[in-house]
Amino acid sequence: MIRLVSGDDKWSGQVEIYRHDAWGAVCDSSWDMKDATTVCHQLGFIEALEAKTGLSSRESDRPIVMNRVACTGTERRLADCPFVCTGSQQCSSSTVAGVVCKPRPDELRLVGGSRTSGRVEIYRGGSWGTICDSNWNETDAGIVCRQLGFSDALEAKSAAHFGQGSGPVHMDGVACEGSEEKITDCPSYCWEETSCSHSHDAGVICSDGNTVTTNK
Numbered sequence: 001m002i003r004l005v006s007g008d009d010k011w012s013g014q015v016e017i018y019r020h021d022a023w024g025a026v027c028d029s030s031w032d033m034k035d036a037t038t039v040c041h042q043l044g045f046i047e048a049l050e051a052k053t054g055l056s057s058r059e060s061d062r063p064i065v066m067n068r069v070a071c072t073g074t075e076r077r078l079a080d081c082p083f084v085c086t087g088s089q090q091c092s093s094s095t096v097a098g099v100v101c102k103p104r105p106d107e108l109r110l111v112g113g114s115r116t117s118g119r120v121e122i123y124r125g126g127s128w129g130t131i132c133d134s135n136w137n138e139t140d141a142g143i144v145c146r147q148l149g150f151s152d153a154l155e156a157k158s159a160a161h162f163g164q165g166s167g168p169v170h171m172d173g174v175a176c177e178g179s180e181e182k183i184t185d186c187p188s189y190c191w192e193e194t195s196c197s198h199s200h201d202a203g204v205i206c207s208d209g210n211t212v213t214t215n216k
Contacts, residue, residue, distance in 0.1 A: 002042055002078055004099065006055075009109050012100040014055050015039055017065060017078060024065030026078075027091035028053035028098075034073035035081065040101035042077050052098030064091045106184045108148055110204065112162035117205040119162040120144050122170050122183065129170035131183070132196035133158035140176045140186065145206035147182050157203035164198035172196050 003023070007013025016023045036048035071081035103109075103123040110118030121128045141153035172194035176186035 002039060004043070004101075007098070007100075009111075011045065011103050012052075012098070014052075014096050014098045015078070016062070019065055019079075022063070024063045025096040026069060027064050027067040028055065028095050029091060030068045030070065031097040035069045035071045035078070035097070036099040036101075037073040038071040038075045038078050038081060039099050043101065045101035046104060047102045048099055049102050050100035052100065054095045055098045056095060062096075064096070067091055069097070106182065108144060108183065110148070110162075110206075111165065113203070113205075116150060116208050117157075117162070117203070119160070119165055119201050119203045120183075121165060124170045125168075127167050128165075129168035130165040130198060130201040131174060132169050132172035132194055133200045133202040134173050134196060135175060136202040139178045140174045140183070140202075141204040141206075142178060143176045143180050143183050143186060144204050148206065150206035150208050152207050153204055154207045155205040157205065158200065160199050160201040160203075162201075162203045165201050166198070169194050169196045169198070169201075174202075 001018040003016050004010070004013030005016055015026045017026065031051055031053050033048055033051045036051035040048040066083045069081050069083045075081050105124060107123045109121050111121050112119045120131050122131065136156050136158050138153050138156045141156035145153040171188045173189040174183065174186050175188065180186050
């Protein structure tokens, strides 16, 4: 079992692997894209965008359990890759390995808020971008929240409430009916390039069952 920790989102972070009832880190010595690709595939992502090195360990007592990993990139699991087989892994750099994995097209994330709130960003054309707040309402926000696995939306936020994004504005004039499964199923301006600026980035506050996040 592996996981990513201390990243900006679920697609990035330090690599940790579970062994002998404890989580351990991976030394970044010789860490490369083949190793990162194996990690991203094991986590169910399409591919790796970056192999991260030089990361400080999240916790000082997190043991190094793999060193000088040498994947070919075809392994199903990180544990299937060769590495130096010593009982106590000596990491000469004292820094750990990480990855940035590639999201699937039209994946969503919330940025600048909490786990249940933030600026809505969508992955399209190889980059993360925002959604313009023109006509943005709770119906649109509800589609976003349910797509992300929350029960519903508490509030639709506009005017870059959670801060301004960067990169392209991927969607403008979103007009959901409420029955759509994904935000990309909703009508929006398709043929005209948007003139919307990041001062109009849309956001949401989602309801997570009994958890209410106001963060206003």
